[in-house]
Amino acid sequence: MYRPRPIHQWPEGERPRERLLAHGVAVLSDAELIGVLLGHGTAGCDAVATGRVLLTQAGSLGRLLADPDHLPRVNGVGPAKRARIIAALELARRSLGEGLAELPRIESPAESAAYFRARLRHLPHEVFAVLFLDTRHRVLAYEELFRGTIDGASVYPREVVRACLRHHASAVILAHNHPSGVAEPSRADRDITRVLVEALGLMDIRVLDHLVIGHGDPVSMADLGLL
The missing domain is CATH 3.40.140.10 (Cytidine Deaminase, domain 2)
Incomplete structure (x- = not known):
């Protein structure tokens, strides 16, 4: 029976964090970026897969960004990880206003x-x-x-x-x-x-x-x- 491998067992060139540092954020998918924020997943569901579940339940990255206080409840995303994602999304929201204020x-x-x-x-x-x-x-x-x-x-x-x-x-x-x-x-x-x-x-x-x-x-x- 196939069991997904945790990210730290992936080849180094495929790991999201290492790819981000080597090639920049543009090479990562939305789910991979969320996976970097999460750090690790759960047994049978790595951080990137968990990111995909979050995006699927929210409907889109835009909906996550628009309403971070109502982050979907996903297995393996406890209070600490929820707080980390909500904080990152709120920073993104605030950056929109900051960019406009600089005009x-x-x-x-x-x-x-x-x-x-x-x-x-x-x-x-x-x-x-x-x-x-x-x-x-x-x-x-x-x-x-x-x-x-x-x-x-x-x-x-x-x-x-x-x-x-x-x-x-x-x-x-x-x-x-x-x-x-x-x-x-x-x-x-x-x-x-x-x-x-x-x-x-x-x-x-x-x-x-x-x-x-x-x-x-x-x-x-x-x-x-x-x-």
Whole structure:
């Protein structure tokens, strides 16, 4: 009967950690990278195989990244390994925000669209997020203000105004995801955008765009003439 060998018994040129150090991270698959984080697996299931199980149960690497607090329960991944993976995924999430914060300013709609897509596309629930900008469109902060179910999120204009005042924002870019993958703005999306434009306008805060994030390219309400 065939029994899988633990990774330390693999030929050195096939071991994920040794390949990573010799050739760089690009040569490793997602499962192999998770295997390096795990360190070792269990009897009959090496670390790379365990990584594959994690990815299969999560649905994709993006879903692992989007919601590390709900890491799938997998045999052989106890509290220590779970903490290690959650910490690594959270570092990846934070690096997205750090990269954006280093931008001197938002130069084009494509920059904000790419950022929101990376942050929101894989989430299984709807999230309403805001980029807060100064008068020169430099990034002040990013916040996920409201979370909902797959059916939608309740957005309260008063809370958006408060967040803008807290960050001393002069302009904002709004975004929310459609977990269904269809990025077409709904009637509710159009209505809340109109309400927010009016509410923030009273405070001299401009809404530059409202992006809807689905499986394809983000849809810009500004491009659709809905602002």
